[in-house]
Amino acid sequence: MPPPRVNRIPRDEQPKIDRTGTLDDPLKFLDQDYQELKKSCFKNNRRYVDEKFPSDSSSIDPKKKLGLDMEQIKWLRPSKIVADPQLIVKGVSRFDYCQGSYLGNCWFLASVGALTFQEDVMDQVMPVDQSFGEDYAGIFRFRFWRFGKWIDVVIDDKLPTIDGELIFVHSKTSNEFWPALLEKAYAKVCGSYADMHAGLVSEALLDFTGGIHVHFEIAKAFIDLWSLMNRAEKAKALMACGTFLGKTSENTVLPNGIVQGHAYTVTGVYKVTCQKKPVQLVRVLNPWGKGEWTGDWSDESSLWDKVSVKEKSMCRSLANDGEFWMSMEDFTKNFEDIDICCLSPDFLDSSSECRWTSTSYKDSWVDGTTAGGCLNNKDSFWTNPQFRVRIEELDEECSGQCPENILVSLMQDHEKRNRTEVSNYAIGFNVFVVNERCEAPGQVLLPQTPHCK
Incomplete structure (x- = not known):
């Protein structure tokens, strides 16, 4: 087997750190600037209409999978549904909403229920500087963490209804609209409402927090x-x-x-x-x-x-x-x-003194180039992207803890906007024990038996 190829970039060739995509400076989803769009609405004395997530069937069910009669659906702003619309009524609670009858997105709403417990995280996802008050212009924004970057998602407040009733998630308090608007923003990111039909809870948990995710059978x-x-x-x-x-x-x-x-x-x-x-x-x-x-x-x-x-x-x-x-x-x-899902995996250790650190890497598996296959493909396995991770010596308070002191997570970035059209490839990883560090440029070490997979 050829020697492994370790991803290492010389210091003078390392790219500058990209500070965009943070909570303080999120990326503008579909290049829509919330402040500029809102300012334009006030200047032209009109309410915002989102041309990139239009009020038609393309935003609800482009492939006609939900069985809805589109002729029955009317997109209404909250002020056309109730007399006194509010974004939030008496705080945000897990009891505020009910799942709609036409969309199987319990995975998303189960994550919303967990989100309501954490006020700080909720304020990140739904910025507090918006309401149906004096500065209302029919425009709202939400923030989600997507594959390492925070994005700012802009929507108008037109919601799909039948006979004046919301057809998807709806609040138990008739004039409260944060659940429906949050769902619409996430539907926009997924491509449409129908693209939210069926999924994994872990997707939304990560998109709400950008945190560490662990899954247990x-x-x-x-x-x-x-x-x-x-x-x-x-x-x-x-x-x-x-x-x-x-x-x-x-x-x-x-x-x-x-x-x-x-x-x-x-x-x-x-x-x-x-x-x-x-x-x-x-x-x-x-x-x-x-x-x-x-x-x-x-x-x-x-x-x-x-x-x-x-x-x-x-x-x-x-x-x-x-x-x-x-x-x-x-x-x-x-x-x-x-x-x-948590901002830090410290809870994995039984000692309150343990503090974790994290590092992220980005690379790609390319057919014929870097997609070397699993260990069964001995001649090409070494071409897979590889990363060397050094585990620092544990503090005395943390030594001997169980589980072990390393957590590896792999995430696949989407190549298409519509969530249901994304190909989920079978990509895994192996963790090997390396006996010593490589100091000389170009020096490589053969891996030992996989430590875990």
């Missing part, structure tokens, strides 16, 4: 998952989970109230004492805004009568709002996987 988790979730909650992580697919079709409601093939938000992790024994609980939210678990520790469960009055009043809710508690044991039986 619950049945195969090799750690104390409840303790990890408890630490993640304290670290203000965003968490969501998914149920097993049904044998016949998705969204089948089981007798116990759990929906098959459905995404949920993890909204709480708590331990109660029941008959002198500790019980680990998980609180979960259905993005439908209704439909709950009916087993042990559900709203009507008699087990709540066996805990202290304080714990019962703190945790139990009888509202049919889609949120419920269940034991960790039942959680592991009914949910297939869990996604956790």
Whole structure:
């Protein structure tokens, strides 16, 4: 096997650091400048109309997959739907919205539910300097993190309706519109509303935070998952989970109230004492805004009568709002996987003294050039992009922690705007142990046996 090719750029040839795409200076999605567009609206005494996400079928369902009658749909501004539209009414909450009937984007809304817990992150995604007040011009903006860069997404506030009712996500408070506008901005990034149909929770969690994402198949988790979730909650992580697919079709409601093939938000992790024994609980939210678990520790469960009055009043809710508690044991039986996204992976270590650092690299797999295939392709494997990572010696407080002290994540950038037209290639990575550093220019070392994959 030829020697590996290590990506190393001489110092004098390294490109200048690009400061654009940060929260302070986000990239302008589709080259639309929010401030300039808003200024133009005031100057011309008109409300904004977004020509790059028009109010027609191309923005809803260009491939006609949702089965909607487009002739029935009217795009209305909130002021044409209600008399007193507001962006936010009495704060942002996970109970504000319900999923629409025509679009299977529970993965997105489960992430929104997690987002509502973190005010700072919410303010990043939905800048606070906008409303239906005096400076209203029919234009709003949202920020998402896309493949290493923050982008500023501009939309008008025309929303698709049938008979005056929103057809996609809608607020339980009739004059509150932040959920519908956030969904529209994300639909614009995805290409259309229909391009949001079906997806992975991890996509939206990353787009909201730009953070570190970890995914666990619950049945195969090799750690104390409840303790990890408890630490993640304290670290203000965003968490969501998914149920097993049904044998016949998705969204089948089981007798116990759990929906098959459905995404949920993890909204709480708590331990109660029941008959002198500790019980680990998980609180979960259905993005439908209704439909709950009916087993042990559900709203009507008699087990709540066996805990202290304080714990019962703190945790139990009888509202049919889609949120419920269940034991960790039942959680592991009914949910297939869990996604956790946080600005830092510090929660992975049981010691509060541990602090992680991160580094990112960008490269490409090109057919015939750098796409060398997996380890089975011994003659070409070495041509794959390679990166040398040095792990610094751990502090005494962190040494011996489990999991190990390296987390590797691979992300595929989209080559097309419309999300459903993107080809998801099977790209993986191997991590090798290297015995010593390469100091001389051009010097390379053969990798040892893969440490992990």
